[in-house]
Amino acid sequence: MDGILNIDKPWGKTSFSIVSLVRRLSGEKRVGHAGTLDPAATGVLPVCLGQGTRVIQFLLEAPKAYRAQIEFGVATDTYDATGTVTSRGDPSSISREKLLSALDSFRGLIEQTPPMYSAVKHGGKPLYQLARSGIKVERKSRLRWVYSLELTGWQSPVATIEVECGKGTYIRSLADDLGQLLGCGASLK
CATH class of the missing domain: 3.30.2350.10 (Pseudouridine synthase)
Incomplete structure (x- = not known):
């Protein structure tokens, strides 16, 4: 599975826990996020899968x-x-x-x-x-x-x-x- 998911990260969850959940649910081994959100923060967490992980470096540099x-x-x-x-x-x-x-x-x-x-x-x-x-x-x-x-x-x-x-x-x-x-x-x- 390749692509980018914009996950609405809930309060209390770490960015890593969201990546782990996406990895488990998708079966894709190559999963990463494009910027850490604090556990107490809510909002959009871009999660990249498969070939989508190649753009993480560019997303990290974006405003x-x-x-x-x-x-x-x-x-x-x-x-x-x-x-x-x-x-x-x-x-x-x-x-x-x-x-x-x-x-x-x-x-x-x-x-x-x-x-x-x-x-x-x-x-x-x-x-x-x-x-x-x-x-x-x-x-x-x-x-x-x-x-x-x-x-x-x-x-x-x-x-x-x-x-x-x-x-x-x-x-x-x-x-x-x-x-x-x-x-x-x-x-x-």
Whole structure:
């Protein structure tokens, strides 16, 4: 079987578990995905089968689009609602105008540090394994492209954003960075 399936990945499932399911159901050995979605993320996960796996490298380079809700005033260790709260702040001073101004800082080529809870490797181990063991390591920031970043909703303390970005951009890190810039902390809802 050859081709590309656009799977609507449900909340709580890993990209790898979706690939395993497609492999089992299709009987095809060559199955891979074109970009990891966090377990707490929902949305389209391109899964390639057979000869379709030859285009994965091109799909990985293509821009990605995300819609996310950011809750200001709550920071977590995972940068999303699945994590342990690490700090709370007062988001009452954030106006729509202040938020729009802050978003300007995250368009174009940005520096971004991957979260501890990510698949990025450190010493051959995924960071999330180290984090689960209580080990926090220094992570190198990376340059990432954010082509478009729009505020599509604001009901304090929750903002809805739409992002078009290059590969390797962490929307969770973007939420955390916004919270730091605005001085109250933030995480994905």
